[in-house]
Amino acid sequence: MLRIAVQSKGRLFEDTMNLLAEADIKINAGKRTLLVQSSNFPLEVLYLRDDDIPQSVAGGVADIGVVGENEFMERGEDAEIISRLGFSRCRLSLAIPKDIDYHGIEWFNGKKIATSYPNILRNYLEKNRINTDIHVITGSVEISPGIGLADGIFDIVSSGSTLVSNNLREVEVVMKSEALLIGNKQLNGEKRDILQNMLFRFEAVRNAEDKKYVRMNAPKARLQEIIDVLPGLKSPTVIPLADEEWCSVHTVLDQKRFWEIIGRLKEIGAQGILVTPIEKMIL
Ligand SMILES: Nc1ncnc2c1ncn2[C@@H]1O[C@H](COP(=O)(O)OP(=O)(O)OP(=O)(O)O)[C@@H](O)[C@H]1O
Ligand SMILES: O=P(O)(O)OC[C@H]1O[C@H](OP(=O)(O)OP(=O)(O)O)[C@H](O)[C@@H]1O
Numbered sequence: 001m002l003r004i005a006v007q008s009k010g011r012l013f014e015d016t017m018n019l020l021a022e023a024d025i026k027i028n029a030g031k032r033t034l035l036v037q038s039s040n041f042p043l044e045v046l047y048l049r050d051d052d053i054p055q056s057v058a059g060g061v062a063d064i065g066v067v068g069e070n071e072f073m074e075r076g077e078d079a080e081i082i083s084r085l086g087f088s089r090c091r092l093s094l095a096i097p098k099d100i101d102y103h104g105i106e107w108f109n110g111k112k113i114a115t116s117y118p119n120i121l122r123n124y125l126e127k128n129r130i131n132t133d134i135h136v137i138t139g140s141v142e143i144s145p146g147i148g149l150a151d152g153i154f155d156i157v158s159s160g161s162t163l164v165s166n167n168l169r170e171v172e173v174v175m176k177s178e179a180l181l182i183g184n185k186q187l188n189g190e191k192r193d194i195l196q197n198m199l200f201r202f203e204a205v206r207n208a209e210d211k212k213y214v215r216m217n218a219p220k221a222r223l224q225e226i227i228d229v230l231p232g233l234k235s236p237t238v239i240p241l242a243d244e245e246w247c248s249v250h251t252v253l254d255q256k257r258f259w260e261i262i263g264r265l266k267e268i269g270a271q272g273i274l275v276t277p278i279e280k281m282i283l
């Protein structure tokens with residue numbers, strides 16, 4: 001049995017549970033239990049506050065865990081990054097009241113900065129040889145300049161709307177962050193096997209993201225032109241139809257170029273184009 005630490009509530013919870021569900025790992029939700037076993041995979045979920053996840057994975061209370069890169073860096077715990085999950089993307093930035101004339105990082109010398117990420121901030125300021133007073137608070141960081149608690153802040157920014165509504169301006173991006181799958185460094189062989197199995201499923205789900213399965217009827221006379229337009233995995237599948245002048249062509253298309261390619265296929269003479277989502281793809 002492998003144990004994964006997941007944020008009990010907050011921004012990481014939903015995407016993490018979705019990822020498990022898409023990998024067909026069933027976790028019965030709903031109950032307010034802290035430890036829940038999957039009914040069809042050797043995995044149990046330990047629900048924790050995200051701040052506690054790096055330590056519990058490093059110390060072996062959980063084998064693996066999902067946590068924001070920002071939180072993982074801040075805690076400095078000895079665990080390994082297994083994979084980058086691509087959701088909860090944000091950045092950690094310095095911001096100051098929007099009307100201040102700012103010409104560079106030196107502005108922060110002698111200033112007071114409010115943050116929930118003192119270690120990352122201290123590290124960054126030391127590298128840039130800036131001396132400041134770091135004021136640690138655990139929430140509502142963005143209001144501190146407005147109430148005279150600090151001159152600037154160092155916090156999470158995503159759309160930037162929290163900064164705007166607090167009359168702040170982002171002046172330095174210190175790090176980018178996304179959700180990480182982290183793991184204990186001393187997993188035994190059995191646990192590593194379960195982990196590999198889980199990662200294989202995650203990859204199959206990820207490969208299928210933004211991909212569509214496309215079927216169409218094509219006039220045989222123009223088949224080669226149609227094949228030339230398709231970027232498919234290897235080559236498209238071509239199946240004969242009852243009408244000998246026509247055939248059916250099956251392929252996989254990427255969302256990014258989808259409409260452009262469909263337009264060209266229609267021009268060439270493809271008909272009855274059917275588009276279906278793909279759940280998983282093993283390359
Ligand atoms: N606005 C955002 N957009 C994208 N990702 C975000 C955003 N805010 C936070 N995150 C990421 O999600 C993680 C969890 O955020 P969340 O707000 O749920 O936790 P928290 O702020 O630590 O919890 P709490 O607010 O209960 O103290 C953060 O550590 C960060 O990596
Ligand atoms: O740039 P934005 O898109 O506005 O996002 C940034 C905000 O999002 C997070 O707060 P959250 O909404 O998670 O609230 P919290 O303070 O309860 O964590 C973060 O702490 C910032 O305040």
Ligand SMILES: [Mg+2]
Nearest residue numbers: 010011139156
């Ligand atoms: Mg938050």
